[in-house]
Amino acid sequence: MLPTVFEGVCILFVVWPLLRIFKRLLTRTTLDNVPGPAPESWLTGNLTKLYDFNAFKTHREIEETYGSIMKFYGVLGETQLYVSDPRALHHIFVKDQDVFVEPEEYYAVNGIHFGEGILNSKGDKHRRHRKLLGPAFNITQMRQLAPVFYEVTNKLKGSFEGKLLHGPEEIDILSWMTRIALELMGQAGLGYSFDTLADGDAPGAFARAVKELFPTEDQMILARQYILPWAMKIGPPGFRRYIVNHVPWKALHDVRDIIDTIEGYMMRIYRQKKEAFELGDDAVIGGKDILTTLLKANAVDKDRMTEAEVIGNVRALVFAALDTTSSALSATLHMLAKNPDAQQRLREEVLKASNDDESIPYDTLVDLPFLDAVCRETLRLFPPLVTVPRVTATNAILPIATPITGVDGRQLNEILIPANTPIYSSVLSSNRNPAIWGPDTYEWKPERWINGLPSTVKEASIPGIYSHLMTFLGGGHSCIGFKFSQLEMKIVLAVLVKNFEFSPSIKDKDIFWETTSISSPALMVNGEKTHQLPLVVKSFKS
Template structure:
């Protein structure tokens, strides 16, 4: 009986063991099948990108990086669109996968519909967090949306109306300074208009944005050290992140430095930022023998101290009452005062912390100053390994004046419009509604921002696998039509604002010509039907989605106020060096003259009457 029981137990064990082995084998087979499908899916996604048309890579290490990013890259971007269309495969550094697109549906998918899938990379977020704090540029997801929710109403048309007096006050100071300069010398003088536009832009954001004055706009030099810090910061950042590529020989010479910077920022910075305490990291920075880094540290410290001082002063004024607030510059109608008022009324859930408000204050002078002078718009310019630090952008105001100097018939027509508008208003400065309704001034601003978008490209990185649909099928290398592209996690996606705004399929054969008159008639149906996902006038200049340029209305008003005063008062003509003037694309994207690579824009000026 015992032997029988033992025999049955052994038999049962053998059966159980057989079942376990079969189950184990089945599980292993199932896992292998799943892994195979995952591998196949990844291979298919990679194969889809590989099937897209695109240029060859000159180097595995660098990919097409230095073809896309150098001071004369405009022609290469035109080549990509003409040769390969609106969805292009590029080679990123070290073989990384990269897409380049200006397809309307693809842009909408990346920037709007799936914006939480396609975000800035960790290097971009961490570097902005270190430099500016936990403001818009250093946050993602819920925290970023919370800040946008609080900030969006600050830039409403109603608040813009309240800033008009400050805008005109600053611009008249500029007018007086330039008039005195012309009267003290010859009737016609060459003036570096880029420098004056930069000073004006900083003072405008100082008064209208922060309720603070940085520059009295008298004499050649600005008074407040903050203004010099802002200007120096642009060049230090450029040295840190781009090493200023200015000519073919220099491009080759600077490639090792450029790639080291990209490696540091993209691969090391997100990890280093999490090591130890902030005090320990500051200690390490102090030890590093890198002058530009130390300069950047000192500038960040100074901007933080200045922003904190302004914030505490405003906070005290609010505690003392409305009368004290109205006594400040801007009469309490500046952007930060409005933000602080709204923040005090917000619920606990929506309220921003003091550090978040101070971060916006640190950002405001730089972003809006650069948006209009060097157009350092935080719509961001790509650093190939994910939305990087090319802050240098065109001077929107200086660009308009440069174009008007080359097109005297347009300048005269605009001047006539401005003179007539002022006469109708009894010789007084125009109201907000009258100013924004001037058709020819508006057409000139729109056309300039279309053809010469201050930010040529922006980029995102796919945080997970996704599919990007296309509005126009692409013929793959294997001859098949591709209506969508499967994108693996980690793929860089470059959105070409430059080529979207110049797309001949939408804007017509004259898309590459500066024609303000195109905005005086209804736009082509092709433009309307394309549903460009930009926040401004069927253009991608200010991009779209949750990370679009939050201050574009401020910038528009600033341009129109400055143009309305300067064009009526002065006449602009090309300088003797105009033929040698070139607008660089990389690094500090700004005008240079001849071999002198310092940003400048000399224009001949005289009194118009």
């Protein structure tokens, strides 16, 4: 009977989502009047174009051709909406965030990745998690974590110095930024070291698993979106595990093994930390990491978080801070390498602030104007998250700031959107909208943050929590750790730019920024894509 049951479940997983799509195709909606490109494929619509290797170029073409609102097509012609209009984004992320919700895929995937926690909750439960996690990211906590960040970054500095003893060398910056992002989060988040940051040391099993998870899952992006949410509702976990084990799909088995590795490591770290905490270990009790902060809070009020919630939240924070931070740091160093005058200006600012000390005091560091401008401008042009999916929980009216001309020639000031319509909010297009940021919007110019932004930026009322940008989103689901991320970036950049000079590699013309789960630099090597960012690095002596 088992093969028959298995086959029946597989058919159900495929047929049920398809029936929902066909039903929607037979129903005409107001979205039919929104301009957009014709589908490129009957199976995948325009999705391949939106997620191609050169998606930064694709999004620019969308901005220039269709503006801030566009209709496009998903699997089997499913109508979807692409949005970067600031008024529309305000409704999606702030005013009507209970109408424009995360898709079921979001909770299904995060439930598998992290278990219980902030990334797998909504409504009052989500607000509760944000409230409980808030103290782990306040200014006091950031000041306490700054020395930890410096200690980790100085290990990286030592490794670079060792590599450059005999002169300049081409270094894969992405690889090193990934390593330091994980170690920063390990030390500051868990009080645990994942990487010595020594040159030649191979990444451990946990580091490899964390790095491989999203690229491996991207091989199953359509199944993740259309099949996983329904599969998660069928039977108990043991039954679903049985199905996963017997489906002949290598990528699925690889994801299973990666998640098993991550969960095993996190459980061991948590249990060791909790046991030491309960035994009164002074080193643990005095720790400033996020996990210790949560254990201390639970020791005062047992009802604050369950053990599963503590583990789930810490797992989520490790992931949220890894690829996003490595992406942002890589992009910043890439831009500094291509703009030597900006790099020198930043170096002079850092050298003046440090006064020959190894570290810059927290309050001085966060107020360095050009360092802040460099970070803002990079996060504007190279947001780690390029698009953010939402779906309408009910029929909804979406007002827009800039009217569009419908297919029938009528002017549209708002759009009536049917329930269950997928929406892609474009962080990238919002951050680069020429009507808001000006004709030089596609240029990397940190000076714009010092000389004064165009009045159109403030007038647009972009709902992001950070510098008129959507990089860290806005509203109740904005990034809770954006100050943590900013501090990481500033300390790593300050230490590296003070001690090293960066310039482009001869391969620079072939580098492109790919946008799947997280934007990342890549090269084609012998016909195969590889994620890397080669830069020439040499020691700087002041």
